[in-house]
Amino acid sequence: MHSTDIARVDPAHLIACPQCDAIYRARMPEQGERAVCARCHTVLIAPRKRAGMIIIMLSATSLILVLGAVWFPFLKISRQGFVNEATLLDAALSFTGGPLLLLSIAVTALIVLVPMARAILTIYVLGPLVFDRPAPPGALRLFALAEALRPWSMAEIFALGCAVALVKVADLAHLSFGPAFWMFAALVFLTVIHDRWMCRWSVWESLEHGYGARRAKAPA
Amino acid sequence: MSGAATPMTTAREAGLVACTRCTRVWPMGTDRCGRCGKTLVSRDTHSLSRVWAWWAAGLLCYFPANLYPMLRTQVLFQVSEDTIVGGAIELAKQGAPFVAIIILIASVAIPIGKFAAIAWLATSVRRGSRTPPQSRHRLYEIVEYIGRWSMIDVFVVAILTALVQLNLAASIKPGPAALAFALSVIFTMLSAQAFDPRLIWDRAADDSASDERA
Numbered sequence: 001m002h003s004t005d006i007a008r009v010d011p012a013h014l015i016a017c018p019q020c021d022a023i024y025r026a027r028m029p030e031q032g033e034r035a036v037c038a039r040c041h042t043v044l045i046a047p048r049k050r051a052g053m054i055i056i057m058l059s060a061t062s063l064i065l066v067l068g069a070v071w072f073p074f075l076k077i078s079r080q081g082f083v084n085e086a087t088l089l090d091a092a093l094s095f096t097g098g099p100l101l102l103l104s105i106a107v108t109a110l111i112v113l114v115p116m117a118r119a120i121l122t123i124y125v126l127g128p129l130v131f132d133r134p135a136p137p138g139a140l141r142l143f144a145l146a147e148a149l150r151p152w153s154m155a156e157i158f159a160l161g162c163a164v165a166l167v168k169v170a171d172l173a174h175l176s177f178g179p180a181f182w183m184f185a186a187l188v189f190l191t192v193i194h195d196r197w198m199c200r201w202s203v204w205e206s207l208e209h210g211y212g213a214r215r216a217k218a219p220a
Numbered sequence: 221m222s223g224a225a226t227p228m229t230t231a232r233e234a235g236l237v238a239c240t241r242c243t244r245v246w247p248m249g250t251d252r253c254g255r256c257g258k259t260l261v262s263r264d265t266h267s268l269s270r271v272w273a274w275w276a277a278g279l280l281c282y283f284p285a286n287l288y289p290m291l292r293t294q295v296l297f298q299v300s301e302d303t304i305v306g307g308a309i310e311l312a313k314q315g316a317p318f319v320a321i322i323i324l325i326a327s328v329a330i331p332i333g334k335f336a337a338i339a340w341l342a343t344s345v346r347r348g349s350r351t352p353p354q355s356r357h358r359l360y361e362i363v364e365y366i367g368r369w370s371m372i373d374v375f376v377v378a379i380l381t382a383l384v385q386l387n388l389a390a391s392i393k394p395g396p397a398a399l400a401f402a403l404s405v406i407f408t409m410l411s412a413q414a415f416d417p418r419l420i421w422d423r424a425a426d427d428s429a430s431d432e433r434a
Contacts, residue, residue, distance in 0.1 A: 014245040016238030020421040021230040082386035090382035161375030167319045204242040
């Protein structure tokens with residue numbers, strides 16, 4: 001029986017599809033190829049050359065862009081001589097008074113704190129690995145945290161929100177984009193590229209066995 | 221994948237338990253993933269009750285989100301209040317039907333579709349379904365991916381409130397629906413995350429096994 005066959009393999013050499021529980025013998029695919037679950041087509045392993053370095057640079061860029069976007073205005077409004085500019089913090093903290101304050105906290109977290117935390121955690125965890133140093137303390141837990149934060153990082157949704165807001169008040173006043181809007185627009189692309197380069201299995205393996213362990217075949 | 225040519229085996233059938241976070245495999249009975257620290261369960265049996273609890277909370281918030289105003293707009297001495305649907309209709313009238321459609325999709329079609337999809341998936345793993353697991357799993361992936369985008373309306377309200385503060389000329393304030401809507405989106409995201417997609421495949425495997433016997 002196949003099932004007893006695979007049960008005899010050391011579990012450390014197996015990989016389970018997180019979506020449908022199918023198990024396979026883990027094997028690093030060829031450069032540029034991806035290992036996909038045969039049953040539910042979830043991508044299991046997708047290594048890319050020098051991905052670690054590229055992800056770190058993307059994270060550092062995202063961090064700079066978010067920090068910049070906090071201080072520069074993203075939209076400017078004018079009507080009948082009145083002019084107003086709004087920065088990201090203004091928007092995040094715009095719900096004041098009573099229960100709406102909760103919303104301020106949530107919006108700040110979703111568009112500023114979570115994206116920043118993800119970038120910092122990624123640099124902290126992957127940085128030493130890329131430079132052939134041992135994983136930093138708590139790396140496994142912190143990478144797990146970065147993964148858990150992924151759906152809650154909503155900077156790119158905020159960028160689309162800016163565009164909708166622009167149209168929504170077009171007849172009320174004159175609106176124009178500030179520098180922070182373009183920073184957010186760039187962030188949308190960075191997030192997409194970041195997710196394309198990130199091979200989670202390779203990171204977990206490197207954190208467990210050290211970066212060199214599988215390097216002969218393909219770097220994380 | 222190396223296992224593609226051989227018949228499919230699940231971790232549970234092989235007497236193993238898989239970590240859904242880091243995909244590491246452990247012998248059945250292991251409590252905690254030795255690699256990433258996640259609590260290991262072969263099948264999350266409490267998954268469905270958590271799904272329904274968050275689902276109900278999300279639905280409960282969705283009603284006030286649509287009934288109460290999202291925005292209070294004051295232009296000179298005129299004050300107007302807009303609900304989500306009302307605001308979209310306003311936009312369409314003002315000659316921006318494309319944006320109105322985006323808002324209607326993000327704030328009405330997607331939330332309602334999500335409630336229906338999660339409810340159907342949760343019932344189908346309990347009662348069985350003739351829809352192949354591939355399609356149901358695809359639906360689950362779409363629900364998980366698309367859920368966050370409903371937050372766009374909350375962000376638009378935040379942006380407008382911060383921006384449109386022009387003294388008497390025009391000012392915008394958030395309405396109570398903004399909070400209700402944000403909570404509804406967050407609760408449905410948690411509901412989708414609580415669902416254990418492995419249940420879709422188990423039930424399907426059981427069903428086809430009983431078909432063969434019959």
